[in-house]
Amino acid sequence: MGVTILLPTYNEEENIAKMIDSIRSISKKYKITVVDSNSTDNTQKIAKLMGAQVIAINKRGKGLAVKHALQRITEDYLIIMDSDLTYPVKKIPQFLELLKNFDVAIGSRFRGNIENGAMTPINKFGNIFLTMLASLTYGKNISDVCSGMWGFTKKAYKKISINAPHFELEVNLFVQCVKNGLRFCEIPIEYKKRGGKTKLRVSDGLRIAGYLVRRRF
């Protein structure tokens, strides 16, 4: 049973070493793939030194990066997670357990616990609004559509096509789950304060909403 943990990165030199170490402390069997969009810091260098597979993309965009990485991944299971130490690595085994019965497992911060200060009020509002919009427009209940931790079986990730270049990636994943009739479940997860700086801007929230509505109608 091969497992890849896919970590999208842009300027995460403060976090990437800890991220890789903590994944290895859960299991040495997971393959760790870092997909990096030309970071201007030492992210790629650190990831390579630590023995992770590094896929370098020469254009910005989390969606674009994950799209490219998906074409290279062949393992039976895939976990995509943010590389900024905000998502719980220790939940990976639970994701894999659920993927025996589901096509997709989504980590839900709103069903779990959000550390004080991990989400700004505007960020929280945006997350809740976009989640409601996604549930309403696609008629499928989801509690955290912008989650940065997703698990897929090979059958599922091979069906998913990504066309969102940036932070619309997660709603793109959700829309693809619905359109391909994939069975998904949610796992309550904790969400922690980030090290380093966020790359998300308020304008990204509008872009995400636009994506949801455009793809539906």
Ligand SMILES: Nc1nc2c(ncn2[C@@H]2O[C@H](COP(=O)(O)OP(=O)(O)O)[C@@H](O)[C@H]2O)c(=O)[nH]1
């Ligand atoms: N490959 C790649 N990863 C990115 C890019 N922008 C952000 N990321 C990564 O995507 C994850 C989420 O980004 P983050 O800034 O934490 O957004 P937030 O969690 O929504 O505040 C982090 O692991 C980032 O390093 C990008 O242009 N390319």
Ligand SMILES: [Mg+2]
């Ligand atoms: Mg983050």
